[in-house]
Amino acid sequence: MDMSGEYRIEASIDQVWAAIQNPDILKAAIPGCEELDKTSDTEMSAKVSLKIGPVKAKFAGEVELQDMIEPTSLKIQGEGKGGIAGFAKGGADVQLAADGDETILTYTAKAQVGGKIAQLGSRLIQSTAAKLADKFFANLKDQLANT
Amino acid sequence: MTKVSMTVNGKARSAEVPDNTLLVDYIRENLRLTGTHVGCDTSQCGACVVHVDGQAVKACTMLAVSAQGSDITTIEGVAASKNELHPMQLAFKENHGLQCGFCTPGMIMTATDMVERYKAAGKELDEQSIREELEGNICRCTGYHNIVKSIADGASKMNA
Amino acid sequence: MSEGIGTRVLRKEDKRFLTGKGRYTDDIVEPNQAYAAFVRSPHAHAEINGIDKSAALAMEGVVDVLDGHQLTGDEIGNIICGWGITSKDGTPMNMGAWSALATAKVRYVGDAVCVVIADTKAQAQAAAEAVDVDYNVLPAVSNVLASMADGAPQIHENAPGNQIFDWEIGLKDETDAALAGAAHTTTMDITNNRLSPNPMEPRSAVATYNEAEDHYTLYTTSQNPHVARLVLSAFYNVAPEHKLRVIAPDVGGGFGAKIYIYPEEITCLWASMKTERSIKWTSTRSEAFLTDAHGRDHVSTATMGFDANNKIVGFKVNTKANLGGYMSLFSSSVPTYLYATLLSGQYNIPAVYADVQTYYTNTVPVDAYRGAGRPEASYLVERMMETAARELGVDPGELRRANFVQEFPHQTPVIMAYDSGDFAGNLDQAKAAADVAGFEGRKAEAARRGKLRGLGYSNYIEACGIAPSAAVGSLGAGVGLWESAEVRVNPVGTIEILTGSHSHGQGHETTFAQLVSDRFDLPTDNIQIVHGDTDKVQFGMGTYGSRSGAVGMSAISKALDKVEAKVKKIAAHVLEASEDDIVIEGGEVKVKGTDKAMGWHEVGLSAYTAHNLPEGMEPGLKEGAFYDPTNFTFPAGCYICEVEVDPKTGVTEIVQFTASDDFGTIINPMIVEGQVHGGIAQGIGQALLEHAVYDDDGQLLSGSYMDYTMPRADDLPFYNVNHHSTECPGNPLGMKGCGEAGAIGSPPAVINAITSAIGNNNLSMPATPAKVWAAINEVSAAQAAE
Numbered sequence A: 001m002d003m004s005g006e007y008r009i010e011a012s013i014d015q016v017w018a019a020i021q022n023p024d025i026l027k028a029a030i031p032g033c034e035e036l037d038k039t040s041d042t043e044m045s046a047k048v049s050l051k052i053g054p055v056k057a058k059f060a061g062e063v064e065l066q067d068m069i070e071p072t073s074l075k076i077q078g079e080g081k082g083g084i085a086g087f088a089k090g091g092a093d094v095q096l097a098a099d100g101d102e103t104i105l106t107y108t109a110k111a112q113v114g115g116k117i118a119q120l121g122s123r124l125i126q127s128t129a130a131k132l133a134d135k136f137f138a139n140l141k142d143q144l145a146n147t
Numbered sequence B: 001m002t003k004v005s006m007t008v009n010g011k012a013r014s015a016e017v018p019d020n021t022l023l024v025d026y027i028r029e030n031l032r033l034t035g036t037h038v039g040c041d042t043s044q045c046g047a048c049v050v051h052v053d054g055q056a057v058k059a060c061t062m063l064a065v066s067a068q069g070s071d072i073t074t075i076e077g078v079a080a081s082k083n084e085l086h087p088m089q090l091a092f093k094e095n096h097g098l099q100c101g102f103c104t105p106g107m108i109m110t111a112t113d114m115v116e117r118y119k120a121a122g123k124e125l126d127e128q129s130i131r132e133e134l135e136g137n138i139c140r141c142t143g144y145h146n147i148v149k150s151i152a153d154g155a156s157k158m159n160a
Numbered sequence C: 001m002s003e004g005i006g007t008r009v010l011r012k013e014d015k016r017f018l019t020g021k022g023r024y025t026d027d028i029v030e031p032n033q034a035y036a037a038f039v040r041s042p043h044a045h046a047e048i049n050g051i052d053k054s055a056a057l058a059m060e061g062v063v064d065v066l067d068g069h070q071l072t073g074d075e076i077g078n079i080i081c082g083w084g085i086t087s088k089d090g091t092p093m094n095m096g097a098w099s100a101l102a103t104a105k106v107r108y109v110g111d112a113v114c115v116v117i118a119d120t121k122a123q124a125q126a127a128a129e130a131v132d133v134d135y136n137v138l139p140a141v142s143n144v145l146a147s148m149a150d151g152a153p154q155i156h157e158n159a160p161g162n163q164i165f166d167w168e169i170g171l172k173d174e175t176d177a178a179l180a181g182a183a184h185t186t187t188m189d190i191t192n193n194r195l196s197p198n199p200m201e202p203r204s205a206v207a208t209y210n211e212a213e214d215h216y217t218l219y220t221t222s223q224n225p226h227v228a229r230l231v232l233s234a235f236y237n238v239a240p241e242h243k244l245r246v247i248a249p250d251v252g253g254g255f256g257a258k259i260y261i262y263p264e265e266i267t268c269l270w271a272s273m274k275t276e277r278s279i280k281w282t283s284t285r286s287e288a289f290l291t292d293a294h295g296r297d298h299v300s301t302a303t304m305g306f307d308a309n310n311k312i313v314g315f316k317v318n319t320k321a322n323l324g325g326y327m328s329l330f331s332s333s334v335p336t337y338l339y340a341t342l343l344s345g346q347y348n349i350p351a352v353y354a355d356v357q358t359y360y361t362n363t364v365p366v367d368a369y370r371g372a373g374r375p376e377a378s379y380l381v382e383r384m385m386e387t388a389a390r391e392l393g394v395d396p397g398e399l400r401r402a403n404f405v406q407e408f409p410h411q412t413p414v415i416m417a418y419d420s421g422d423f424a425g426n427l428d429q430a431k432a433a434a435d436v437a438g439f440e441g442r443k444a445e446a447a448r449r450g451k452l453r454g455l456g457y458s459n460y461i462e463a464c465g466i467a468p469s470a471a472v473g474s475l476g477a478g479v480g481l482w483e484s485a486e487v488r489v490n491p492v493g494t495i496e497i498l499t500g501s502h503s504h505g506q507g508h509e510t511t512f513a514q515l516v517s518d519r520f521d522l523p524t525d526n527i528q529i530v531h532g533d534t535d536k537v538q539f540g541m542g543t544y545g546s547r548s549g550a551v552g553m554s555a556i557s558k559a560l561d562k563v564e565a566k567v568k569k570i571a572a573h574v575l576e577a578s579e580d581d582i583v584i585e586g587g588e589v590k591v592k593g594t595d596k597a598m599g600w601h602e603v604g605l606s607a608y609t610a611h612n613l614p615e616g617m618e619p620g621l622k623e624g625a626f627y628d629p630t631n632f633t634f635p636a637g638c639y640i641c642e643v644e645v646d647p648k649t650g651v652t653e654i655v656q657f658t659a660s661d662d663f664g665t666i667i668n669p670m671i672v673e674g675q676v677h678g679g680i681a682q683g684i685g686q687a688l689l690e691h692a693v694y695d696d697d698g699q700l701l702s703g704s705y706m707d708y709t710m711p712r713a714d715d716l717p718f719y720n721v722n723h724h725s726t727e728c729p730g731n732p733l734g735m736k737g738c739g740e741a742g743a744i745g746s747p748p749a750v751i752n753a754i755t756s757a758i759g760n761n762n763l764s765m766p767a768t769p770a771k772v773w774a775a776i777n778e779v780s781a782a783q784a785a786e
């Protein structure tokens, strides 16, 4: 499953770059995120609770930031296990571009789900994932606006 | 755990059950009325249909605690007496409306409800309406041919 | 007597089902019962690095958590495929190891890794979520084309390129020569869509180990409890046969899915010994989609050649079949002997050749589902015939007629020797019943309403009552395919019939009683059918392949012969008459032409009191028989489907479905028609709605009734079912079998009707509105381009 999107964020490119590595901001931005801890400079572990169609699950997972080219691009790679609900994994290529005082963020992402979420929720995953991504970036915007 | 009390097939029944107990599990496991079946886990097959306060309900979509105080009829309680069949049961027998019998209790509970509703609304229960009303009941054996005939026959028997 | 052969007797078994008193496996509760929940792989292909059970073991109510190493440590054997196939090059098929609980590797989503045993179902399920399995995820393949591609991941080490076997049948050189010299050839690529069988009762098992007697009891949803016992003891080493009782009580539909002995039954039996608890497991529908053996899933290319007179000269087929992650019990026989042997259809074809390659994929095993191989064959043959007729510009019914086999016995180039039939008679009956003559008028009328109306034929033939044992043995079958029966006449004259067949919707309690009623002129109320319990019935092969009539009832008939002979001897002795003058009628055993008679019950009593029996006769009145058929039986028929397609939406409505079947002798027309209705519904389901879909990573996308479209009442019409029979010469009753015909014959009729309506032969099953709409637009686009 592939997704992509573009967002305009009212913050400088450096602020945005810092924000997507800040566990507190990320935790607030990721929909359903209950815990998020940095385990190294580029790695975090997270607990996220999500509902996809009829399946509600708590995912425990690892997130890694790769190929970082400050402040314009990076790759976010993640994998989460949701117990009997299955698993989700995916990666997003994120590009940042300054546009005056603001920043344009574009991303393309690939996601794969398995187990019960795929079995029962496959029809809903694309739309749910797109919604979640939208929510994430909207939250990120809010977080940046508040700081 | 919560104590639930309800009338089932005319008898007062009560038990302590975990709050997340489904009505269908309460009926099958606690009351040991195993005529109500479970054919799916997404509320689509209709094998579990019972009547709650006179209306057909998929017992897998309701918690036992939500049925507190209700009047429940299961397939074991539709006939007027032990030695008789309900007219709808008889119609299924006479029209060969069942094969493996697994969907049958749910079909009969859905059918009697359908007949009552159409009668109350003064509507005619024709073949097309029967087929549409069976949207929530799956049968893998009969191809529905004889089920539709059974329900039409059962309707005239019930209205006779 | 009004309850004999050919009578519409209402079913004896109905009352318990109508009143909620049926006894299915999940209804059974044993004292000291615990519940099993399986930990299943969410990955289609992965290595198991480790299993952490500690959290689960610490949870409330958990009795134990058992894994594959413990299972193999107790020497529980691998699950086997019971039909060996030899490849073209003489090598045996590559059967990969399948342990009931995976040890090193999982090969499909749903593959069982551990079992949790707990006091309640909820506790077992909760603890199963807490078992932490560490997987090393491997790349996966979910279809044959991906599986056979270069560089595809290897699913079993002993199957290079994932190929299980490469098999052939028929006359290769003759077929090639015939096609080369043909005046016209028709070639098509045809896919047979993968299906999930979906009997409404999910699989279930209740296993009990009695330590004091070192004895096991298994209640299970099986179509063949004796085969289950045999396999569980001889191959899986769960318990010796005499220490294992298998009972299949009321079973809520099978359709093939309940033939096999699955990992769960094996595990529950073993776990009951390990934990000294009765173990109950009942599949959820989600688990059923993941783990019940699927059906079909063939990809084929076929070429049929005709001479200048439109006679078929040759037929060549290549098929690639997906058998899933492991080889299920009969999986290898389905795309071979149950499929390619029927590729001659109802037609006189001098040269037929088929080769079949089968592959492992990371999907649930594929095995027999209602029809098993024969629907794939008839779909191929009948779509070819219809398309060829359109290409040749001749009436599709008449092209078939010109090629029908008319003389019997008829030896085809692909093993089968058809013994009887009147294919033209079925065609004529179906055409009359469907009012084919009036079709053009109906079509014009539909066009005025903006609808596209089409009519499609299917002239199917199938092979049932798989037999004889020696022949199937020589083709690789691991079992004999006979049936047994025992007839017990009680001292009061009532009769028990013990049969190795199993009824899970087929109404044997009624039809088998009718057979006895017919023979002895007794009411069916006095006759009881006993089946489904290995402690009661000595042995049997169960019910599948439409075999219970032709094989199971033939065994009963043979046993009845023996009872009849003994009854006559006793009566002749008591009544002082010649055996030849004894007749059995109206509840009496009489001397013809006299008023000397004994009541039927008096004969029974005499046999047991043994006060006055002929010299040397053993007391009692109980006879058994084993019946091994001499040939397959060949049910055949003609189905005509008429559809209306809405060109704006692509929605297909089946407006008329007509069947003319030849099942040989019919015991109970009401029950036979019911079998046909159900089979047609499944066939229409395959043609229009049903599809088991995996994504490229091996995740099952159609895993619930939200995404797997089961036929509902408003998807289906009333069916116009007719019979035109020829007697089967191969068995004493003349029966052919009716259980699968509907599912075998109907899919090509539906697709042929739609393709005729829309004028595009390029359409695959299921013909969803989206696909039909696209096919309509393909035609309009092509027309616009011209």
Ligand code: FES
Binding pocket: B037, B038, B039, B040, B041, B042, B043, B044, B045, B046, B047, B048, B049, B058, B059, B060, B061
């Ligand atoms: S069990 Fe309730 S609808 Fe299927």
Ligand code: FES
Binding pocket: B097, B098, B099, B100, B101, B102, B103, B104, B138, B139, B140, B141, B142, C200, C252, C253, C505
């Ligand atoms: S009779 Fe078997 S599912 Fe309806």
